[in-house]
Amino acid sequence: MNQAPLDFDVIILGSGPAGLQAAVHAARAKAAVAVLGRMKRSSLYKAHVENYCCMDTTLNGAEILEQGKLQAEKFGARFFEMDVMSLNRDEKGRFVLGLESGETLTAWALILAMGVSRNRLNVPGEKELLGKGVSYCVECDANFFRNESVVVAGNESAACAGALHLLLVAREVHLVYGQLAVDEHLQYQVENSGIQRHPGAKIKEILGSSAVEGVLLDNGERIEATGVFIELGAKGALELATKLGVTLDPDSMKYVEVTRKQETNVAGVFAAGDICGPPWQMAKAVGEGCVAGMEAANYAKKERAKQDG
């Protein structure tokens, strides 16, 4: 798709409570705001919350997220219900984001509010063969499987993008999924590639004793492979963040390190919510989102003013 990029001041990755609160504050500060991500993928979507200040009732996660979206839209934020697939910077220092749909968005500031991944297959062999052929990161480990046969598990953007990437190095790429849940552009790319698809199937067991030898599917089929990539959910938050040069908290090496202004070490990149570490609480996500939204709007305005001379 060769459309002109859509320009914003602030782009927020994630439409959970951190991203929504950031959107409300950035949009009210008169920034042009885009919000990416799928509400149904927020940790809050299926939760029932009884510990949110001033709300002495049981809140339904899906309902509050929907309210938050309407509120942010009222202040001018624009929503793109899809994942970001690539993140780069242009010569002016703007962030350039490639979406699942093939569209390109640009912005002066970014807020990372992608939550945390809790995605495991929980099948025999997964824990035992981790690092012996089982991997959770295509971009980190693809090169170990040059000319080998590999299996990718997952039905969303992470799995599809991962399988397409693996086609460049592996001899055979198998994608095991129930039903694809991606934008039609990405689905088309997968269906018209050399990926061997196994729709409607699940991995029942990862086979091998000292290294991966293959997988057994729930339909009885066995696939010979030396690598199994578990890529459930959206394209990895940390993968995208670290590609930008964002540093992680040195103790956990799992969460983005931020200042009290929710700034990361990369100018113009802010982070909020679960991606910054525990406690996993809506109240924390919302508080951090508020600060990130205001700071990012401020930063973007200054950068735009510098460019305008």
Ligand SMILES: Cc1cc2nc3c(=O)[nH]c(=O)nc-3n(C[C@H](O)[C@H](O)[C@H](O)COP(=O)(O)OP(=O)(O)OC[C@H]3O[C@@H](n4cnc5c(N)ncnc54)[C@H](O)[C@@H]3O)c2cc1C
């Ligand atoms: C079962 C359960 C019960 C819970 N109960 C409570 C409770 O009672 N009280 C409480 O305070 N908290 C509770 N929590 C925790 C709370 O839900 C989280 O702390 C909160 O949702 C974190 O918000 P977040 O915005 O950081 O991330 P999330 O809400 O997880 O949102 C992440 C967003 O990022 C998006 N995203 C991910 N990758 C990409 C990508 N590549 N491109 C674009 N977007 C992307 C997703 O689509 C999603 O929209 C519960 C959580 C669970 C799982």
